[in-house]
Amino acid sequence: MVLRLAIPVPLRRLFDYLPPAGLNPANLQPGQRFQVPFGKRDLVAVLVEVAGDSPHAELKPATACIDPTPIFDARSRHFLQWAADYYQAPIGELYAAALPVALRRGKPADHWAEQWLELTTEGKGLPETALARAKKQQALLQLLLSSGRQSRTALNARGLNSSVCKALIERNLAHWVAGPTAPPPLEEVEPRPAPELNDEQRHVIDSVPATGFSASLLEGTTGSGKTEVYLRLMERALRDGKQALLLVPEIGLTPQTLRRIAARFPDFRIAALHSGLADGERARAWLSAASGVADIVIGTRSAIFTPLPRLGIILIDEEHDGSFKQQDGVRYSARDLSLVLAKNADIPVLLGSATPSLESLHNALSGRYQHLRLRHRAGNAKPPQISVVPILHQQLQEGFAPQVLRHIGETLARGEQALVFINRRGYSPALTCDDCGWLADCPHCSAKLTLHRRQRHLRCHHCDYRMREVHSCPQCHSRNLNALGAGTERSEDFLTHSFRDFPVIRVDRDTTASKQALDKLLEPARNGEPCLLLGTQMLAKGHHLPKVTLVVIQDADGGLFSADFRAPERMGQLLEQVAGRAGRGDLLGHVLVQSRYPEHPLLQLLLNKGYGAFARQLMDERKIAQLPPLRAMALVRAECEEPRWAEEFLANARDYLQALAPPSPELQYLGPVPALLERKSGRFRFYLQITAEKRGLLQKLLAQLSQWAEGNRNRRLRWAIDMDAQELS
Incomplete structure (x- = not known):
């Protein structure tokens, strides 16, 4: 009997091992974790299948079986x-990506039982009403009668502590049983009834x-009420005894x-x-979802890999976001994988966004997806008025035009809130010497x-290299x-000084x-x-702040002249x-x-005609250029401290592919x-781009x-295949 194991190493195959000594073969089931020796290390592997024999003459035994039952279902x-x-x-790296850190390191699942x-x-x-004289016991009895059982x-x-539970146990009305892991408790919130739906929302749900x-x-x-649609669809799944999975792009939105x-x-x-989350919290949440105890799972992209035995619906909020x-x-896409998972589970999946990605929009327009719309804001809210402020030949104050500062002041004076969007954190994106032209570059x-x-x-936002602030040119x-340009920190100083009577709230990764x-x-x-809100794209999505009546976009030009063909799309979505x-x-x-x-x-098209017309114009341009989403695209990436080796590897890869398919x-x-970004963390990066009419x-x-x-690379070189690549950097 041979164990075929997925081991977290960059090799695209399974590895054969013998079962651990003393393990009953009847207890072997795919989906269990094993501790195995691999070279000089001990690694955590996942059993994919049990085979009768192996092509390899000598096999090592696995060290131990970690799980008595599988933690990954079929x-x-x-x-x-x-x-x-x-x-x-590599399948082993994918299993590792699916596991929370504590389980990836071999912690037994029953540790959180x-x-x-x-x-x-x-x-x-x-x-x-049998225990009406003892209010807490009465509350506990009612809870258990309605829910069946409750975790400690x-x-x-x-607030139903051990003494209340003990009272019911002593009366032989209840008892403790061992069971699956429960999710960590959430902070107490006041229950809220569902608001009234409008006709558009009802149509979408139906x-x-x-x-x-x-x-x-x-x-x-x-502001059209997409979240309320998600909640109603969740409610429907929960009513049927199913689990609901909601993916959000940012931790901050959770x-x-x-x-x-x-x-x-x-x-x-x-x-x-x-x-x-802390490692223990995340492991508990993952195990509660995988065992079917958790009814609703909310997570960022890696949550797509969580086993969910009762899965009834998948919802993707802000589906256009690059964080997925x-x-x-x-290099996977949680948004795209949600479609595969939903098809496997035979359940609905809903992708939601005010600014859909061109991929999703193309699928909707071609009939692969059902295209649903919410055209109006919920309640009494009206679309904002949008004005362009030309800043060429204007005397700017720390990047702000005078009329913009006047509007901010008037908004705050009325007791309302203003939001300033600057997609650069830090004080200044560059430091230079005005005498010799020196620039502070990352080494x-x-x-x-x-x-x-x-x-x-001074900090590099790509590799996190840091050096002390310098006050003289090295x-x-x-x-x-001279500090060139303004980031959120510099703008915060200026706006705090300009509007002393109002708090300035800076929201970026540093704060x-x-x-x-x-x-x-x-x-x-x-x-x-x-108040005055100031921040990066962390402020751009998902926040409902009814008193914000003025939004200032300090610089709208970033995506208009980029070498990345996706930059205009991202600019339009962000604006x-x-x-x-x-x-x-x-x-x-x-x-x-x-x-x-x-x-x-x-x-002009975006501001005057809206995102729909803007996206369709970009789609026409992509069609002419034969680029995604009209064609499938993959990048073969290579990086190395010696740039010549990375280029040679990709040139040889191209020759190999062209011999197979000219x-x-x-x-x-x-x-x-x-x-x-040619050099990052000391390694030079190159890519080979392949586009095809047929994905197959x-x-x-x-x-x-x-x-x-795998057999033709320099060991000092890293390579990767990036299917459906989203970044050229």
């Missing part, structure tokens, strides 16, 4: 294998089938989403899965160091240093590093206090999302867009070419290339 294993094949990824309190036969026969963690969170596979794109303008869902579904178990694509390691990347004056250092020793930091920062804004923060309540909103190129046709109108090669042909070529590359 559907999850099939799904992970499909993802490994599609993304040409829960005790559950359930009623005895005698207790189940009692009426709800959940009871403690409700259009999503309750059973069977269906894929739908919900294109809803900002707390507010959790609060809203907990307020709507106080009697259901909710698990959160994201990197901001993993950019290193196993490891093709990038400038950003000045962070509060922390008194080249000519002049003290005539939200700690857990719950974003929630605490935004509390004054949610309470309706007049539309930021603009959507204005006027979400009863007050009219106004958006001021600063631009050096106010007559640029793409900018260039043609249906298949095109480009490269090798340097990445937009591209997949076949990439599978052959994977086998060739």
Whole structure:
């Protein structure tokens, strides 16, 4: 008997081992974890299949079986294998990506096992008012009669401590039983009733089938009530005894989403899965979802790999967001995988966004997805007025036009809130010497160091290299240093000085590093206090702040002239999302867009005709250029400290592929070419771009290339296949 194991190493195959000594073969089941010796290390592997023999003469025995029962069910294993094949990824690394850190390191699952309190036969026969004289015992009895059983963690969170439980146990009305892990408790929130739906929302909900596979794109303008649609679809699945999975792009959006869902579904178990959790918390949440205990799972991209035995619906919020694509390691798209998982589980999936990705929009327009729309804002909210502020030949103050500053002051004076969007954190994106021209470059990347004056250092935002802030030029020793451009930190200083009577709340990665930091920062804004919000794209999506009536976009030109063909699409999405923060309540909103190129046709199209017309124009351009989503695309990436070796590897890869399938109108090669950020962390990066009319042909070529590359690479070189690549950097 041979164990075929997926081991987290960059090799695209399974490894054969003998069972651990003393293990009963009848207890072997695919989906269990094993501790195995691999070279000089001990690694955690997952059993994929049990075979009768092996082509290898000598096999090592596995050290130990970690799980008495599988933690990956059959559907999850099939799904992970499909993802490994599609993304040409090592199956062991994909299993590792699916596991939370604590389980990846070999912690036994029963470490987080829960005790559950359930009623005895005698207790189940009692009426709800049987213990009316003892209020807490009465509350516990009613809870157990309605829910069946409750975990010790959940009871403690409700204030029903061990003494109350003990009273029922001594009366032989309840007893403790061992059971699956329960999700970590959430903070107490006041239950809220569901608001009244409008006709558009009702139509969308009725259009999503309750059973069977269906894929739908919900294109809803900002503030149109998409979240309420998600909640109603969740409710329908929960009513049928199913689990609901909601994917969100950012950790920062999770707390507010959790609060809203907990307020709507106080009697259901909710698990959160994201990197901001402690290892133990995340493991508990994952195990509660995998065992079917958690009813609702909310998570960022890696949550797509969580086994969910009762899965009834998948919802993707802000489906256009680039955060759903993993950019290193196993390069998967959680959005795209959600369609595969839904089809495997035979359930509906809904992708929602005010600014759909061109991929999803193309699928909707071609009939692959059902195209649903919410065209109007919920309640009394009206779309904001949008004005372009030309800034060429204007005397700017720290990047702000005088009329923009005047509008901010008037908004705050009325007791309302203003939001300023600047997509650059730090004090200044570059530091230079005005005497000799020295620039503060990162020694490891093709990038400038950003000045962070509060922390008194210069930092690379690509490799996180840091050095102390300098006050004289290291080249000519002049003290005539100039900080070029403005980031959020510099703008915060200026706006705080300009509007002394109002708080300025800066929201970027530096101010939200700690857990719950974003929630605490935004509390004054949610309470309706007049304030000035300033931040990066963390402020651009998902936040409902009814008192924000003015949005200022400091620089709208970033995506108009980029070498990345996706840059205009991302620019349009970001501007539309930021603009959507204005006027979400009863007050009219106004958006001021600063631009050096106010007559640029793409900018004019976006501002005058909206995102729909803008996206269709980009689609026409992509069709002419034969680029995604009209064609499938993959990048073969290579990086090395010696650039010549990376280029040679990709040139040889191109020769190998062209021998299998020569260039043609249906298949095109480009490269090798340097990445937009050519050097990162001391390694030079290049890519080979392959576009194909048929995805099947591209997949076949990439599978052959994977086998060739594993045997034909320099050991100092890293290579990866990036299917459906989203970044050229």
